[in-house]
Amino acid sequence: MTAATTSPTRTRHRTYPRRASLAILCAGALMTILDGTIVTVALPAIQTDLGFSGAGLAWVVNAYLIPFGGLLLLVGRMGDLLGRKRMFTAGIAVFTAASVLCGLATSQGLLIAARAVQGVGGAMASAVVLGMLVALFPEPREQARAIAVFSAVGSLGATLGTFLGGALTQALSWHWIFLINLPIGVVAWVAAVRVLSPERGAGLRDGADYPGAALVTGALMLTVYVVVGSADRGTTTTLLLTALTLVLFTAFTVRQTRARRPLLRPRLFRSRSLTGANAVQILMVATMYGFQFIGALYLQRVLGFGELATGLAFLPAPVALGVLMTTLSARAIGRFGAYRVLLAGLVLISGGMALLSRAPADGSYAADVLPPMLLMAAGFAAAMPPLTGLAMSGAAEEDAGLASGLFNTTQVVGGSLGLAVLSTLAASRTAGLLDRGAELVPATAEGYRLAFRVATGLAVAALVLAGAVLRPRSR
Secondary structure (H helix, E strand, C coil): CHHHHHHHHHHHHHHHHHHHHHHHHHHHHHHHHHHHHHHHHHHHHHHHHHCCCHHHHHHHHHHHHHHHHHHHHHHHHHHHHHCHHHHHHHHHHHHHHHHHHHHHCCCHHHHHHHHHHHHHHHHHHHHCHHHHHHHHCCCHHHHHHHHHHHHHHHHHHHHHHHHHHHHHHHHCCCCHHHHCHHHHHHHHHHHHHHHCCCCCCCCHHHCCCHHHHHHHHHHHHHHHHHHHCHHHCCHHHHHHHHHHHHHHHHHHHHHHHHCCCCCCCHHHHHCHHHHHHHHHHHHHHHHHHHHHHHHHHHHHHHCCCCHHHHHHHHCHHHHHHHHHHHHHHHHHHHHHCHHHHHHHHHHHHHHHHHHHCCCCCCCCHHHHHHHHHHHHHHHHHHHHHHHHHHHHHCCCHHHHHHHHHHHHHHHHHHHHHHHHHHHHHHHHHHHHHHHCCCCHHHHHHHHHHHHHHHHHHHHHHHHHHHHHHCCCCCC
């Protein structure tokens, strides 16, 4: 009788901190994800106010992406060694302080420097979140539900960034796209310090491979730098930087096989689910990021939408994502299994992108953009939670932070590759048609259709790879 009456109380006391912890982790991740897209709509206003050149303006974005993508793997491992709560709260503090500096910037140099610090803080906060979620929700059904909520928040932030950037810039000024992070960051930091469970890391002596850390961080930063700036460089320079990147990665790999305490244990990649999920994610995220960027350009340059109208046009996607991920994703995974749900999601993404590749120059939003956008939103809502779960299931508890950092790293690399490749193809195709005497709008539309066709191929490749590599082994 006593056990029966006390058990529900204990369950409530256990559940409440975990739900509060999930909300805090989602809020912290939302800030960093929003910042990756919210600045894009405000770039013209920033350029006018601070006098950036066209090439210099790209560094407002690149200064954030390079340290963010380059440090994810390192800080994920440091979270395992020093404690993931400590890394998360420190990251929120650094990110918030840098956001204030961005908002108060009155010169190009200060803004770019503050954006770089923002990237460092964003990496610190983002890299360890999935590892903390796995530890908070070890039971498979609860873990699937928590990952679905987290994935919904991430997708919502990436899409809402376009809308909020336009709204804040138009209603107030571009400074507020950064200053808005101050109240959110302060509340998230205080809540994280008070609510998140403290944990002790393994200690620096149990894995501090400093030469390996320097090699992989340099290689990842150079990778992001090569990708995000490839359109502004010559082919020779790009090839030389790519070769240097490969040299650094090779040196890092050799170092990990010989180091007494390697930063990235080779046994981590023996997990078929972790390695396969990361490879699938690169292709899937390249597809979705390409759609978000090229789709926004299609609305503006072909259909004639303004900045705010473009943001509003994308709003149905996060609404659909949020509803589907929080209500159906975990149930579907529990009933059909992560593998089948993932494949179904990739089929929907491939179908939606194939439909979008037919969008004409005289098309309409309701007929040519909204249906495939909703189809891809449903596919991403189905695919992302099981893909995340499969990636994290392949890591031991002591490597959870590292696996989280690795998963976030492949997301950044996939998104950067998708943007670089698809935007370059679209621009090249459009320029070729214009040289032959085509009109601007039809040539632009054809360039975007080419990008959408290539993105369809990437989505199909992700589907084939997932079907071949992530299939559950028969008992």
